[in-house]
Amino acid sequence: MEALTYLKLQPSEMAVFEAASRIFAAYLTNDPEADEAELMRKAILTAIKMAKTTDKLVQSDSEHH
Numbered sequence: 001m002e003a004l005t006y007l008k009l010q011p012s013e014m015a016v017f018e019a020a021s022r023i024f025a026a027y028l029t030n031d032p033e034a035d036e037a038e039l040m041r042k043a044i045l046t047a048i049k050m051a052k053t054t055d056k057l058v059q060s061d062s063e064h065h
Helices: 011-030 036-057
Strands: none
Touching: 011 036
């Protein structure tokens, strides 16, 4: 029997995970023969880049300057 893994992702980590999972699914659909581990890494890095860019370009309601 496999050992259980428990995760507690912070809200920002969860947001990146959710975006990365959708990006990963698109990558797999586009290239089902590709290396899944590499596509996963690429998807996560893309999601992080998107989150950072969003943070730079969008001011949230609580970020009044």
